[in-house]
Amino acid sequence: MATKVDPITLDIIENALKNARFEMDGVVVRISLSPVIREQHDEFPMICDARGRMIVGQFGSYIPAIVEQFEGDINEGDVFVWNDPYACKGSISHNNDWCVMMPIFHENVLVGFSSIFGHMVDVGGKVPGSMPADAHTIWEEGLRVPPVRIYDKGVLNKGVLDIMLNNSRTPDMNRADLMALIAGCRTASVRVRELCDRFGRDTYTTACDMLLDRTREAMKVLIDKYISEEPVTFTDYVDDDGLGNGPFKMTLSIYRRGDIAVFDWTGTDPQAPGPINFHIHEGLCKLFFGVYMIMAFDPSVLFNEGFYDLFEVVLPEGSLLNPKFPAALSNRLNTHTRFFDCQAGALGQRAPHLSMAAGYGTSPHFIFTGHDKDGKYFQLMELLFGGVPGRPRGDGLDGHAWWPLFSATPIEYIENYYPVLVEGYRPIRDSGGAGLHRGGAGIEKIYRVLETGKVSIHDDREVVPPWGINGGHYGGTSSKWLVRKGETEPTRIPSKIDNLAVNAGDKILFRTAGSGGWGDPLDRPAEHVARDVRYDLVSAGEAADKYGVVLTADNQPDVAATEKRRAGMREERGAPEPFSFGYVPQAAE
Known part of the structure; x- marks a missing residue:
């Protein structure tokens, strides 16, 4: 037996x-x-x-x-x-x-x-x-x-x-x-x-x-409930490949054939000349879809590989998600995280109440290298975070990682082991998309280097903002700035750059993208908006223009004025859009 x-x-x-x-x-x-x-x-x-x-x-x-x-x-x-x-x-x-x-x-x-x-x-x-x-x-x-x-x-x-x-x-x-x-x-x-x-x-x-087996049976229920036989399609974009090409389109179609969920990336752009290609294993592709469905639709399900035979994946050869050797791959996380955004956008069309908006959309990194006063080589690498999307259960997280167990490098660690001072580390005002549930804010981190060396930076979502869902607005984009010692005006630098020469006393202002909002911002409790203004996450202008909240001199909501303003904004706007993109591709303009 x-x-x-x-x-x-x-x-x-x-x-x-x-x-x-x-x-x-x-x-x-x-x-x-x-x-x-x-x-x-x-x-x-x-x-x-x-x-x-x-x-x-x-x-x-x-x-x-x-x-x-x-x-x-x-x-x-x-x-x-x-x-x-x-x-x-x-x-x-x-x-x-x-x-x-x-x-x-x-x-x-x-x-x-x-x-x-x-x-x-x-x-x-x-x-x-x-x-x-x-x-x-x-x-x-x-x-x-x-x-x-x-x-x-x-x-x-x-x-x-x-x-x-x-x-x-x-x-x-x-x-x-x-x-x-x-x-x-x-x-x-x-x-x-x-x-x-x-x-x-x-x-x-x-x-x-x-x-x-238990996970497989649970996934069958989720597929039947949340994936329709009629295809749903969603498109998002990666800014560029570091070589001046882009934006790059990623298109995902999802539908059900019997018990099988089909995830088809046909329509995604051909592989990039630069290093943003994501050579993804078919099984890993299935895993990413499975973990999203479990986390969004039923977090009680144990995340394992039991559901793999219930998924079918189409990865066109020579595309951004299935590049041919020897395509460059090192900065594939722009494409990887946009993969998640496309999932959310496609699955959110069938179950918008359970989906989320788009996030900061990459894994930003800061690298500083050189030799200290003793001639010893140093190499600091830090991953930075941004806005995690607004979601059904509440606001997005400010300056948080996509990956749940990641954490920020302690400033004390950086300053103790590397010739760097961190002069600022804070959320960026108005970078979280407005919504019933506000998108998470991006962060600004200010590095002052104490030795001559070279800086490399990699980020995305500088051109294509993170979209909002269910009436939520799109979030703020990223930017990078250099302030030379003795100067006050910053100079903008690209989101992808290697070996930028810096001298002792120079500053790098690293600003990551925020994320999209979830739900109609005119439904957000006015006291929550006022709190965000007091916390410097939202400006008074944004509170009025995006949320319809009128504030008193001490940043408390004026209830009567707010109700009147919101009524006028609803009448002028009409029903909110299901998605707020903030970007129109050149071919469609």
């Missing part, structure tokens, strides 16, 4: 795996050295079953493609590493992400895999940070490592490690971060073996199957 698992045992195993996944995070951040992983948590762990299907984690789908390359030659004590997107079918999407995978054995029987990938601050290439804004091919973006054993049956392959570290400007950080990823995988291996010891191996593996 097949092994049976009672509901209580299943619940215990599920939560034990969730805890193990978070323990992986804890181990990694305690061992790593780079600010990107140690402070900002740019690493993504998962635990899979023996077939490589993710049971818990954030990313999945890539294990079977790696295992296939080794034709079953997978042994206890092996640890695999890779970073080349083209050599792993897009399981990771640019060279900076080093991915580690190890098989988990219980009494010589394979019961699963643990895996983590994390962002290395430098992997070689033409510019510090390895994400050149003007790359034409992946050859310019640093060392490419195909899937190889970094540990062979428990023995370190020093040659592989030496090659990887020899091609980085930050070998000490990379070594520590790589070993942190490996330690995280080993932690998961210990916890899975403990579960097999406690409940029995057959019970554990059956429980994994049951967790996958």
Whole structure:
């Protein structure tokens, strides 16, 4: 008879795996050295079953493609590493992400895999940070490592490690971060073996199957309820590719065929000459759709790979989402996050009450490199955040990451380890789109550099603003400015630039985009608008013009004047639009 698992045992195993996944995070951040992983948590762990299907984690789908390359030659004590997107079918999407995978054995029987990938601050290439804004091919973006054993049956392959570290400007950080990823995988291996010891191996593996099946059945309900047989289509844009080309169109159509949800990217622009292409694995594409549907429509569902056979994905070859080798990929996060915006826009047409607006739309980064007074090389890399969209449950988050577990680098850390002073860090007034639920605000961060060096910047949403939904307004765009020492007037610099020469005392003003609002701003409680004005998130002019709220001298709502103003604005405007874009593509003008 097949092994049976009672509901209580299943619940215990599920939560034990969730805890193990978070323990992986804890181990990694305690061992790593780079600010990107140690402070900002740019690493993504998962635990899979023996077939490589993710049971818990954030990313999945890539294990079977790696295992296939080794034709079953997978042994206890092996640890695999890779970073080349083209050599792993897009399981990771640019060279900076080093991915580690190890098989988990219980009494010589394979019961699963643990895996983590994390962002290395430098992997070689033409510019510090390895994400050149003007790359034409992946050859310019640093060392490419195909899937190889970094540990062979428990023995370190020093040659592989030496090659990887020899091609980085930050070998000490990379070594520590790589070993942190490996330690995280080993932690998961210990916890899975403990579960097999406690409940029995057959019970554990059956429980994994049951967790996958449960998610699949829940996803069938969501597909039937929220995806129609009639296609819905949505289009959004990436500003540019760093080489002066763009904006680039991304078009998504979603429909249902029986129990199968089809996600079709036909109509998306051809691959870019510059490095914004997103070489996405089909399984990862399914995962991104699945996690959005779960988070938007039923967060109680366990996020795993059980629903994959219910999804069909169309990724046109040679497009922005399926580029041909050797297309440049290093700054693909502009396209990656616009992927999420297109999901929200398409799914929101069938269930607008559960969808959200568009967000700041990339992963902005600031890199400062040079040599200090002692001649020692330094390389600061920081990921910045922006406005997270207005949503059904409330306002968007101000200056927050797209990725839930990311956090800002503490200013004390930056100033202690790098020749930089952070002179300002605050939300940008009026950058959150007006709405019943206001869009999250972008942030302004002011860096004053204390040594001569070079700055690289990468951002988006400077041209195409984040759209609003259900009557909400679009949010504010990004901008970057340089103030030379001794000058007062800032000079605008591009949103994508490498090796900008700076001198001690110069300032960089880094302003990220906000996000779109959700719902009719004329329905927002006047006291909430007044509070936002007092908090300097909204100006008095915006309160009157976008929200129809009239304020007293001490920034309290004038109830009678507000009601009168809003009535007039409603009559003049009519019914609010379902989307507020703030951008008209050139071809349509």
